[in-house]
Each structure stands twice: as structure tokens, then as C-alpha cells.
Amino acid sequence: MNKKIILLLLLVLFLGIVIIISLFCGVDNSDPSQAAVIIWQLRLPRVLLALLVGAGLASAGAVFQALLRNSLAEPYTLGVSSGAALGASLGMLFRLSSIYTTVFAFIGSLLTIFLVYTIAARKRFSNSSLILGGVTLGFLFSSIVLLIIAMVRQEGISNAVIWLMGDLSSASPQAIFLTAVFVSGGILAFFLLGRDVDLICLGEEKAMHIGLDVETIKKILFFIASLVTAACVSASGIIGFVGLIIPHIGRFMFGPKHRVLFIAVSLLGAGFLILCDTIARTVALPLELPVGVITGIFGGIFFLGLLIKAKKW
Amino acid sequence: MKKVIFFLIILLCANTAHAEYSRIVSLAPSITSELYDLGVEDKLIGVTSHCKAPGKDVVGTLLDINLEKIISLKPDLILATNEWNSDNSISKLKQLGLNVIVFGRQDNFQKVCEDFVKLGEIIGKKPAAEKMAQDIVKQANDILSKSKNTVTKKVLWQVNAKPLITIGKSALASDLLRFAGYGNLFLDINRPYSRVSYEEAVKRDPDVIILAGMGNVMQEEKEYWFKFKNVTAVKQNRIFILDPYKSCQPTPVKFLQALKEIVGLINYE
8 A cells, every 4th residue: 555655646746747847848038028928828728738638538538447347448438529529610610719619519528428328328328338329429420520521611610620639739718727627526526436436347246236326326427537528628629548548557557446546547647648748849849749649659659668568468 | 629628627636736725624722713813714614612713513622522523514624733632533533534734832922923824825825824924923023122121020920720820931921921021930840831839939929920810710819819918919919810812822813912911911111
């Protein structure tokens, strides 16, 4: 147990260092007022959003992987991201301002959650009904997004494609605040239900015999994890890899106890995404790369190394 | 008699070889617009959905061309651009034995004018095209020679907000700025368009910001920029929104129009 606490403290330290590097590295101090603008108005919102989205996606990913007992599950498995993309492109279609694009994206993902739930509820929330329903709805909505992009000759609609690539640089304070509410609330709920998740992972029937209302707990967890994902996607677009791989790294470091795991993956995901965003912003100056490129390449190589070396898996 | 008929046939063939085309399909808005400038719109039968050509048959979007539709129109000339049209559709059209002429990417004003004259030559309007191009080049050079006296101001030319996408050296708009007497803030990026960070843009301190994009998003972007009081363009209130349809079309006429608009817009004394 002590070892895990030390590891957790190390993660907190890692997160702190990453935040400081991301905020202050490479600022030209010859013009203090310009430096202040860059740090507090441009970098701070970015770092905050990366922290929230990283933590949110990683913890939601851990929830999905645990409940679906599928190591390929991720926050986007239930189609939430495609619903958000559909909402966002509709918002762009009607030329709404960017805050409404966020709101539309959120409504789109809520609609997806609702549909997946309606389908799965008929099958007593079986894992395959959730996955199949989510994946199919995801395809359906992605196709509608492509249909909109193909049919509409309007200039601004190509923004939808850029939006889909994910972007942390442009969050409004309102979007950051909303994401903060959903992500922190979500992680707290995951933590509180962590022991129940442990039991469900031992086997749903066993858990039921102990007296756990498995179906209700699953419903609640899926719903909260989907809400967290929806908030993240609406604020930043689709950022791959974090929700899929960080939970695996977390389990590798901390084992299968979910209370610790949820905290650990939140810290890991936050630090990882801030780091990736800093790299995306600086590695090819004066160009800026989409953050998804960095999460995929750097994270992918790192995880492949871990996979080859580790005795687990 | 036979000789006469033979002679006539030769004459006819020779004539058609050089003859003006009468069923033209244009696969780029700029080419469509140039055909109108040259007054041959009555020969134009097919355009893309991005072209402004009322009453013409639409043969697809800039990126996705409907091959069957093109074939059904029986064109004798197809004008394409390898900047937008897909290589696959172009080579397919060629395979089908259609007469396709492909124009390259136009990264500066000179190339735009050369291509315009080339287009004029193809459709049998070479003298008219040459005269128009010469006239426009002269007007543009007049503006350039006047603008050379002023100190170079750096312009951030933004084509997309959030993420910030700007023009590099090989965008036509970069040449437009040069003619207007301004410098492109990201001239060191040797490609047409590129995503850059707001941080880098703020560091480089533009004197002018031009937002070339759709209205309400760019209006929001303008307000966003006002948060950065240190930036010279914000201090001097030199942030302008420009209609992309007016500013981004690579034709001599549109280039001159955009040039005049920008010079009038920024108007440093």
C-alpha cells in the first residue's frame, strides 16, 4: 500500500513539473507584459483544458474497460464522439457562434447516450448490446457528418473536419468551466463507486449474490462516464489514444484496484495530455501540430515498448 | 471535283483542330470566373457547385467530380486544376479520351496572369486575354510602386479561427500583401497554409490582422483578438474582416480587386 502512495505522489509531482514546464518554458522575458499575456491568457487556459480533458478521458476509459471487460473499450466506444461531431457540424451548418457549437456537440453526445441506453435497456444492459449499439450509432452519425460535409457548399463547414482533429488551443472560459464541473464530478463519482467496480469485475453474478444492484450501478457508471466524455469532446474535439492506453498503463503501475486506479489514471492522463500539447505547440515552430498526432505517435511508441518488455499481458 | 471536296475536308479538319471549343466544362471556380471575364460563358456548359455560374449544369463539387455527368454533357474541353481536383478523376477523364487541360497551383500573381493568357490561347481568345492581363499587371505594378515607399508593416492573414490557420509564403494572398506593400507575418513558412499557435502570432506582433473567412465566426475572432492589448494591430485597431470569395480567387481580375480593397482597407498614411 505504501508503495502505491509513493507512486501516486510521484505522479502528482510529475503533473506539477509538466504544468510548470508547459506554462513557463521558452517565454521571452525581454517584454514582461507580452510574456504575461502569453502565460496567463494563452497558455493557462490550454493547460487547464488539457488537464481536464486528459483526466476525464483517461478515467472514463478506465470505467468503460472495467465494465465492458474489454481492453479495447475507450470513451468513444459508445459513439459519444460521433454524436458530438454531428452536433458540432450542425452548429457550424447553422453558422452559430463557437459557444453554441460546444453546446450542440454536447446535445449530440447526450442524444447518443440516450439512444444507446434505449437499445441496451431492452437487452438488460448486456456488454455486447452496449458495444454494438454504440459502434453502430457511431458509424451512423459519422456518415451523416460526412454527408453534411459533402452536400453543403458552405465555406465554414470544412471547419468540422478541423474540429474533428481535436484542438486544445481555443477553449473559451465557459467551456473550461463546464468541463471542469463534469470531469471533477465524474472522477469523484468513479472514486466513490470504485469498490463496486472491483466487485463487478470479479463477475456480475457473484456481485449480485453479495447483494449488489449490478444493473443500476452499471447504468449510473456508464451514464457518468458518457457525460464526462461528452464534456471533453464538446470542449476539445476528438483526441484519440488517451482514453484507450492510459488506463492500461495505470493498471500496469497500480494493479486492478479501481479506487486507486481512477485517481492514478486521472493524474497520468492529465500529465500526458499537457505534455503532448506542449510538444505539439513547440516541436515544429512556427507551425503547430494537431495534438492527436503527438498523443498517437509518442504514446503509441511508448506503449509498444511497454507491451514488448512487460511480463504482463 | 474530288480534289475540291478533298480540299474542303482538309480545310474543315484544320478548322476544327484550331476551332474554338463550344462545349466547355470547368472544374474550378477561378477558371469559371476567368471564362466569364473573357466573355465565353455561352460556351461553358458544366461547372462545379462551388462556381458562381447561374444556369449551368453542375458536375460535382471541387473535390468530388461526377464522371458520368461530365460524359453525358459531351464536352469538347475540360479545364481542371491539380490544386483541388483529384488526380484520380483527372486521369480517369483522360483515359476516357476526353480533352482535359490541367492547370497547376498558382502561388503568385505572375503565374496567375500566365495561366490566364494560356487559357485565352486555348479557347481562342489570346489577344483579348493578353490585353486584359497587360492592363491588370500595369495597374497592379502602379500600386506596387506607390506602396514601396512605405515602411513594411507585418500582416497576420488568418483563414481559419480556432485553430489559427494562416498563410505561408506560397499562398497567393502572400503575394497580394507584397503588392499592397505589406509583409506576411509568417513569410518563413514555405507552404500555402499552415496551422500556427496564437502564442507565436502574439510574439511576432502583427501590425495588421486580416480575417479572411466567414462573417460571424470571424466577428467572434475579432473580439477574441481584442483581449491581447499588447499586439500592435489591436492597439491601433487594425483588424479587418474580408470576404474569402473576394480575396482568395486566383484570377487576374479578382487579384486586382482584392489588391485595391486591401490598400483601401488598411490605408496607412
